[in-house]
Amino acid sequence: MAYGGLLAITGYPDRPPVRPGVTISDYLTGTFAAEAVVAALYRRDREGGTGRGGVVDAPLYGSILRVLEWTIAGYDRLGLVRDRQGNRLANSAPLDNYTTSDGRTVCIVAGSDANFRRLCRAMDRPEMADDPRWATLKARADDGDTVNGIVADWASSRTAREVEAACVSNGVPIGLAYGAADIVADPHMTDRGDLVRVEDPVAGPLLQQAPYPRLDGVAPSSPEPAPELGQHNEEVFCGLLGMDEETLSRYRKDGIV
Template sequence: MSGPLSDIRVIETGTLLAGPFCGQLLGDHGAEIIKLEDPGRGDPMRQWGRERPYGKSLWWPVVARNKMSVTCNLRTERGQELVRELVAQADVLVENFRPGTLERWGLGFEELAAVNPRLVMVRVTGYGQSGPYAPRAGFGSIGEAMGGIRHITGEPDRPPSRAGISLGDALAGTMAAYGAVMALHARERTGAGQVVDSALYEAVLAYMESLLPEWEIGGYQRERTGPVLPNVAPSNVYPTADGAAVLIAANQDTVFRRLTEVMDRPDLAEDPKYATHGARGAHQSELDDIVTTWTAGHEAQALLAALHRAGVPAGKTFTASDMLTDPHFAAREAIVRLPHPDFGEIPMQNVVPKLSATPGGVRWAGPELGAHNDEVYGGLLGLGAEQLEKLTADGVI
């Protein structure tokens, strides 16, 4: 075990994505993650994903990496007892059940804090632990809609779109991990744990920049603008002769001047319609047409090489194939490859951020269901073979 959190033990009881993503982040930086799964089918993420070679999810190895899989039926009294025994030796418990669920099982914060006063309980839900909406079921997509990101994502003449990933879940999981680390730091001063309450819609709201004062004070409501950054030009995705899409961000005065030199159109930088940031914003569509005509006459590789030499921020819109063959990704070790029993080897994104003295790492891909039962129940809790056999026969594990 290595990483800044290598002295931290986490019990993860969440399923699907938001809670487990929090566990993934903590595990990436060295925390020991003991993931409790239903003995019958495990986390539904084991079945999710677009492609499933051998009937196996390609998502599960990523979100469950670095985790120990232990089966535990939380709906049984003995399963609840096992949770308390594990919590007694843990630092963090992560859960993303609907509010009140753990309390019905006798596993609320007060009960668990009585077992371990230093416990940090991380609770990830759609709407938080309080307020009139707290009892509602909440998924990431609903949090994205309520938090504001859906309304401003997509083309202006079409209904709101999604970002292409489970953004709300990821943001809530990130905020949950951030909260867990803060609570652990506070525990060093106070000696006591606390509850980290991460709501999906609030995690999204936190990223909404100046959306609220723009409306209340300025009377401006942000709307969908597609790839365009309103009143900031040129900053858009432009076509190339070989069918690629290149993003160019040359809206700053000095950068725009460098772009016009690459385009062999220095006159644009002197034209009153484009000479200043405000003027370019006012003539955004017209300027985008000029840049589009220019980029469409060049192949992407040569175009980007010229822009980079001139110091103009630009880049191809990467696909997975691009990432797996790009020299910068390789030099930075942004992608790691792990052995896998079914796939032979599986690539996935590496740990971020990079720490110079105590770096995290990906130690193994998501494990099989119950792969660490003996290690955790036998090794950590000291249960014997007969006890484990009975727990299995009773459907507890």
């Protein structure tokens, strides 16, 4: 994440860079690598294909580099060095994470003219949408502290669910900052089957994320627990590598495998 360029643009401009909440480079690289494996298999097996396998080259930093949006092009063409912007964007407002009266956090994205007008209705401030000071996206972005401050004051006077209800009923993009307890209790995720319970031989019944994404007409599969250490030794050494069982047994006895 650091070498790929993500760390330098994550966090607030007046503070050191902040590590993302998860090791996103691991997951992104796995996703890119899986796509490459499918492409390699297609190249091998298609009509007129090579009939040979291929090597997938997917270093961790490479996946991060590929999701940096305009960072490289902006530097190349305009000399811009992208910096940290916190939860806001310099070219859009209102857009921020706001604290509600019950201490929760909601993310509201209403930078476009249409969404700004809807948010003004949600806040019972429809006149704001016609105020010449905030008539355009650029004008609102230039006065971002004021615009975001008004939204912050409104959100802080209501609970998270009240803010969510007002935004949803007016078509304003909003998301509550969910923690694990919120995810497990969410009826939408439950109805969609986003979480499944897997019987792990060590940990027991374990709630975890279901496979993603889904395919139309294909029943969702339930993941298997992670294999135990050495569980597939016989299949790999004897089945794939041609080792005889006597040698494998000796390796086990000597603690080699």
